[in-house]
Amino acid sequence: MLTLILFNTCGNPNKTTNKRIETLSSKIDSLQVIVATKKDLQVEGLKSEKRMIQSTDRKIMDVQRQTAIDSEIKTLGY
Secondary structure, three states: HHHHHHHHHHHHHHHHHHHHHHHHHHHHHOOOOOOHHHHHHHHHHHHHHHHHHHHOOOOOOHHHHHHHHHHHHHOOOO
16 A cells, blocks of 8 residues: 555646745746846946945045046946
8 A cells, every 4th residue: 555655646646735835936937037237246236336436424535536437337327
């Protein structure tokens, strides 16, 4: 009897397992793949540098760098 049950469970895939696999497959298919380009990474790096500059208390040099960062971001099209 146990041998029959063993072959039955191993030979027939479980319906709940199949349902989970199908659900996960559909979720994976529905996800959008976000590909960061070099341009996107450069813009995000410049934005984070600007936030870091703004969080410090230095004045003259940092204001000049912030305007340089803004102009670089504009030239990249963002």
